[in-house]
Amino acid sequence: MTKNILIISSNYTGHGHKSITESLCEVFSENNDVNIHVVDGFSLGGNTLLKIGKSYGPITRKSQSLWELVWNMSTLKPVLVNEFIELIIKDHLMKLIEEVHPDLILSVHPNFNGSVINVLEENKIKIPFITLIADLVSIYPLWAEPRADYTISPTTEAKDKCMEFGVPEEKIKVLGFPVRSRFNNHGEHSDYKTDNPLKCLIMSGGEGVGNMRKIAEVLLNNFNCIVRIIAGRNTRLKNSLNKSLSEKYGDKVEIYGFMENIQELMFSSDIAFTRGSPNVMMESIACNTPLIITGALPGQEEGNPKFAEDYNLAAVCTDVKKMKDTIEDLLKNNAEKLNEIKRSQMNYNNPNAARDIANFILSVVKND
Structure with a gap:
């Protein structure tokens, strides 16, 4: 039976999230039993959230001190960030879930981990949820979501930070950083x-x-x-x-x-x-x-x-x-x-990282 995977990515907060998504889609495309649907998570919040996502480039180009302030403030209360994003994405997310019928959700952006899980829990929807960390060492607290079924980490350093933030070790898989072939x-x-x-x-x-x-x-x-x-x-x-x-x-x-x-x-x-x-x-x-x-x-x-x-x-x-x-x-x-x-x-270098990650995700969705 064909399985549907929903990937929540980002097109405007740097190019890394999009590149990671592309590297995985290269592997997924080899499997005829899997349909991949990619969405820019910021688009789920309409113009309000999309403007926030698009502000990343100008802020990081012109004012790194402002970016540092944004980072520090959001790390103090990650729960509030999750609740804010949940509030503005929930309607579009529920509509998307009804359209796509995902058998698994993969998030490659920290803003859509706790927020999406909040929506799923409040609507009593059980869909396997995996987080793929797109940073190497200094990870954002929003990456570390203990409720996710699995967290895929690129490094042991990021894994250690996840555990500091409360993610159980058995839920963390260190599989490398996916790079386009x-x-x-x-x-x-x-x-x-x-x-x-x-x-x-x-x-x-x-x-x-x-x-x-x-x-x-x-x-x-x-x-x-x-x-x-x-x-x-x-x-x-x-x-x-x-x-x-x-x-x-x-x-x-x-x-x-x-x-x-x-x-x-x-x-x-x-x-x-x-x-x-x-x-x-x-x-x-x-x-x-x-x-x-x-x-x-x-x-x-x-x-x-x-x-x-x-x-x-x-x-x-x-x-x-x-x-x-x-x-x-x-x-x-x-x-x-x-x-x-x-x-x-x-x-x-691990040239097989993207394939290892994609295969692990496929094993989860096919065994669910």
Whole structure:
């Protein structure tokens, strides 16, 4: 019998939730006995909640201190956040459940864990509910919902935080971070040789935040390199970078907007500079592209730089004034440290994470 899975995701709060959903749908599409219905959770709250979701990009681009305030306030009373969201999504959610008849609900956004379970419980609806955590270390309390049938965690660090927040250990499955298949580097490993120009990729998530221009100037003024910059959806930043860099450095620099085929640039880069966005980090690791992490959003990304350092998946440099020294350190002795990061990434990467997660979800829905 065909099973229906409802995935509650998000299209506007960064690109990570959408990317994770796509990675799972790739696997689900191979199974003819499963129908997948994906909904943007914020759309269930009409214009009010959708505006909140769409505000993520402008806030994280223009005021990280405001984002930190929003994060801290909502972590103090997660129950109130759940109740607020429940209030404005319940009518549309109930209508969606009547239309889709889901045999299982999967949430890949923290705002739709406790809130959706509240709606199900109040209407005495019993549908298996699974949470898939989209962060690595510093997880939001809303991710940790003890009433969920299972919580899928990408790391043991996130699992430990869930347990601190009260989720029973037997309900947590550590299955890795799902990455879209096109990011997995299936080619043979090759070390970087310092007699070649250093191919650099500067990016900062789908919203295009970070001090990209100054990083590019450090690279172009001090190293034999080619610099490519992805400004994401931030068109103002793209135009500014074109004006300030392209005119001065010519074909040594290339500026891109939001890209669907970003993996092609990752594969062909020797090093990437990025904010500590979990999705961008894990996709870079899958591509076997060494990272320099240049910063992290307050809240959900705070622990990511240290996490990456602990596993030797990246170097961390949050001060542009120290960027030249950081790169020189990676490149000395014929790029010994840079190549060690490449090897650590190959050992850490799990190209089967999306498949493992999808198969686990399918086992739950088929056994229910």
